[in-house]
Amino acid sequence: MIRIIALALFCLGNILTTVQAQESSDRSVLHPASYWKTYKDSSVQCFLCPRRCVIASGQRGFCTVRMNKGGKLYSLGYANPVAIHIDPIEKKPFFHVSPGASVYSLAVAGCNMRCVFCQNWQISQSKPDEAQSYELSPNEAVSQTVQNNCRFIAYTYTEPTVFYEYMIDIARLAKIRGIKNTMHTCGYINQEPLTELLKYMDAVNVDLKGFSNQVYAKIGQMAQLEPVLETLKIIRNSGVWLEITCLLIPGLNDESSKIREMCEWIRVNLGKDVPVHFSRFLPAFRLMNLPPTPLEKLEEAYKIAKAAGLEYVYIGNVPGHPGESTYCPKCTRMIVKRIGYEILENKIKNGKCSFCGQEIAGRWDL
Secondary structure, eight states: OOOOOOOOOOGGGGOOSOOOOOEEOOOTEEEOOSSSSOOOOOOOEESSTTTTEEEOOOOOOOHHSSSEEEEEEEHHHHHHHSEEEEGGGGGGTTBBSSTOOOEEEEEEEEOOOTTTHHHHHHHHSTTTSOOOOEEEOOOHHHHHHHTTSEEEEEEOOSSSGHHHHHHHHHHHHHHHHTTTEEEEOOOOOHHHHHHHHHTTTTEEEOOOOOOHHHHHHTTTTSOOOOHHHHHHHHHHHHHHHHEEEEOTTTTTTOOOHHHHHHHHHHHTTTOTTSSSEEEEEEOOOOTTTOOOOOOHHHHHHHHHHHHOOSSEEESSSTTTOOOGGGEEETOEEEEEEEETTEEEEOOOOOTTTTTTTOOOOSSSTT
C-alpha cells in the first residue's frame, strides 16, 4: 500500500497525491561532500556557500548538514528527505512556467540561513540526522516523480544548497528521463557549484530577502546581500528561467526607498521581464509579535515595481487579489487569471498574448 509522506510539512498545504519511501533506521550515514579542502590540522574548509566555514574534525558547518570526519567533509543530507509533496507549480512560486503543472517537491532538514521569520523553521532549523526522515535514493525520487505523473521536480521548503549532492544527483537522473528540475533557494551559494548545478536546472526562484547588508546580517545571521545579487546575475545569464520572491516584513525590509532601489537594480541587471513576487508576511517563528504585511504596503510595492519598469509583478499570500494574475505588458489585458494556486483562465497561446500577439516571457511549454 502506498503511504503518504507528510513529514514536517506544517504550512506547506494539502496533500494532492501519495508517494512511497522507506523510513530511515540509520541517521548517521555520511555521503562524501563536494567543494572543500583539508588543512594539516585535519580541519577542512567548505566552499559550497559564501560562509566558507572552516570546520574542525568532528564538527559541523553553519548549516549543520556538512560534517568533518577525520579530515574529510561529508554530507548528512543525502537521500533522507524530511518532506515530500506533490504541489502545483504556482506554489513554488513559478507563474511563468507551465501553468497548472504538478511538481514533485522534496526537502532535507537544514539551512545556511537563520531567518527569524522562516515559515518552515521546524525543518529548516533541524539537523538532518536528528529529524524524522525517510530513505529515498535519487533513482527512487525520479521514479516516484514519474509514477505520480509529474513533469517537474522542485527542491524546496528548506534551503536546497545544503543538500547539494543529493539534489544534483537527482537532477542529473531527472534530466535523462526528460523531467524538468526547479528549485526555490535563498541564493546563498558560490559561483562554481552554482554554475555546475545550473546545467541541470530549468527554473529557479530566488528569495531576495531585502536590499541591504543590514537586513541580511539581521535576518540571516551575518549573511550578506552581494553574493545573492551575484547568484541572480549568474542564473539570468545562464539562460535558466528566473523568478524572484520578496517577502515584505513590516518594519524590517519594507522601506519604500529600498524597494524602489531593488526594483531598479533588477531592471538594469536582470531585465524588465523577470517576474517579481511581493509576498505577504504572516507571523511565524521568532516574529510572532509582528502583524501580517498590510495589503496597502504590498500594493505600494507593486506600484513601485511597475513604475520602475518591471513588466511582471505579483502580490502573493493574498488569495483572490488581482495582483495574483498575469497581465500583458502591451495591451494590459489579463492573460492568466489566478485565485490562490488555481488557474481559472490562460490566454497565452504559443508563448504570446492571445489578444494582441505580444510575446510573454516565460517557459510556457516545458
